[in-house]
Amino acid sequence: MIAQNTLKAQVSQNMAFLGEANRYSPFLAAQNDSFHSASYDLSANTLVPDIYGSQRSQAPLTTATSVVGLQFKDGVVIAADVLGSYGSLARFRNCQRIMKVNDNIILGAGGDYADFQYLKNIIEQKILEEECLDDGFSLKPKSLHCWLTRVMYNRRSKFDPFWNNFIIAGLEYGQPFMGTVDKLGTAYIDPVIATGYGAYMATPLLRKALESKPDLNKEEAIDILTKAMQVLFYRDARSFPKYQIGIISKEGIEIRGPLTLESNWELAHMIG
Known part of the structure; x- marks a missing residue:
């Protein structure tokens, strides 16, 4: 007993x-x-x-590099490579970082891939439950941008941040929208956005192209973004030649890839 x-x-x-x-x-x-x-x-x-075990992500493990985005006349196009780096090791070569949220939104993520997967699962659950309501309303890109800003700032304030940079692109009542938020909860809206190393290398190229022709069409925007990805492949040690492009316009959402960049390393001796 x-x-x-x-x-x-x-x-x-x-x-x-x-x-x-x-x-x-x-x-x-x-x-x-x-x-x-x-x-x-x-x-x-x-x-x-x-x-x-330890639940604090004080240092990310598997990371992804830049996401770049460009707004054109009728929509937005974003691009990101598919490499997941384990430190300096190009370990995972099919980490897709552009997701379709719903018919109005696409999302691109850089930084810690595990944190992105965690938030992706929550967003997908939110969308599923929203569809079950069947009330004629759907999540808008500005709403998702605001929600992610609150989430990222909240976790940063707890000293347990999500180590990510996000680009939220979509159509808000038929008008193109693109915003970004980083791991500190810093957020802004702009027709040209690049995260990670791309903020230094790609942003000037994209801004120059948009200033020279403000009313870009879809194909022109894709060509400009492809050139920006080529520059990042040459300059960023954590980049990869295979990448995805996400396009949202009035015609709908299209995610292309993985595509492969054309490169020519005969000019490597000219890069100092």
């Missing part, structure tokens, strides 16, 4: 421990909560039991 009571006490203690662990699990919190963004426990306490 004493042994049986001891066993029951151990089982009760283990169940209580698992319940406490689940309460602190940010993944389970995101899975079990309802549609509204306020109910997603994205700032969950990270002081969890040892069974989960």
Whole structure:
């Protein structure tokens, strides 16, 4: 009888421990909560039991580099390569970082790939539950941009940031929209956006092209973005020749790729 009571006490203690662990699990919190963004426990306490190990992402592991975006007359085009780098090792070569959110929005992500996957799952769940409501309303790009800004700033304030830079592109009541938010929650809207190393190397090229011809069409915007990706491939040590292009316009959403950049390394001796 004493042994049986001891066993029951151990089982009760283990169940209580698992319940406490689940309460602190940010993944389970995101899975079990309802549609509204306020109910997603994205700032969950990270002081969890040892069974989960360290939950703080103070340094990203598998990372992805730049995302570049350009607004044209009737829509937006964004591009990103498909490399996931493990430190300086080109380890994962098919990490697709452009996702279709709904018929109005595409999303591009750079930075820690695991953090992107985590947020991608939550966004997909939000869209699924929104479609189940079938009330004629759908998420708009400005709304997603605002929501991501709040999420990123909230996690940054908890000293447990999502190590990502996002580009949100879409059509807001028929008009092109493009915005970005980084891991600190810093956000802005612009017709030309590049994240990561592309902010230094690609932004001047894209701005010059847009200033010279403000009413770009879709194909011209794609050509300009392809040239920007070529420059990044030559200059960025964490870039990759295979990439994706996401296009959103009144005709719909198209995600092309992975495509392969044309390169010519005979000019390498000229790069100092």
